[in-house]
Amino acid sequence: HASHSAPHISQCGSSPEEARSLNCRFELHNFAWVPPECYDTELADEWDRAETWQFSRNDNGTDPITKQEALRGDLPEAWVPWGQHLAHCALIWKKYKRSVMFNRPMDNWTSSYMHTAHCATNLIRWDLDPSSFNSRLHLKFPVCDYRWREARQFGGVSTEGHGHGYGPEHEHEVARIST
Structure with a gap:
């Protein structure tokens, strides 16, 4: 194969x-700072307009965070x-699909892929x-990059997310699961 390293x-x-100094945008739905090239304004606006989202400093919801504070x-x-x-x-699945379509x-x-698998498991x-x-x-x-193309072009994805970081610094967790 020819080199298939997608540009960072x-x-x-x-x-x-x-x-902020790099002109990045904060995605409330993803709790992530992303470069402008990876920011989907339409989906972010759709999420940010909703008045129902809640945030808390603790796992029982008794120390609320305002939406304005979270948006910062x-x-x-x-x-x-x-x-x-x-x-x-x-919403993340919609963002993925729109990135591929456009x-x-x-x-x-x-x-x-690890995040997709996590979401698929949790949706049920x-x-x-x-x-x-x-x-x-x-x-x-x-x-922010085009590495998603590599997975499509060169035989699928690994469970590690095809070279993308999915470590502790990039995780969210379900802390209490009642079964």
Whole structure:
């Protein structure tokens, strides 16, 4: 095979201040700072217009974070209700599809196979209370690139997300699962 290393477009550093200095945009639905090339304005606006999203500093929802505070992108983490976590999964799949349809670069959180598998598993967890604050978000600074093309062109994806980072710094977790 010829070299198939897709170009790295950009990344937003490792702090909100650095992200702002690089003209990155904060995606509330993804709890991530992304370069302008990977920011889907239409989907972000759709998410940001919703008045129902909730955020908390703890897993019982008793220390609320205002939407305005969350939108600033300065919080290292936040807890959200299960239903909001699932809505995030649905929106990320739309973002993935739109990036492919319009041949746009994609952040490595959206394109991660591990994240897709995580969402697919969670979408059928009907035993969980949609209003339970059981999902912790971590602030992310993903890479923006075209590596999603490599997976399509060169034989699929690995469980590691085809070279994309999916480590502890890029995870959200379901902390309390009632079974």
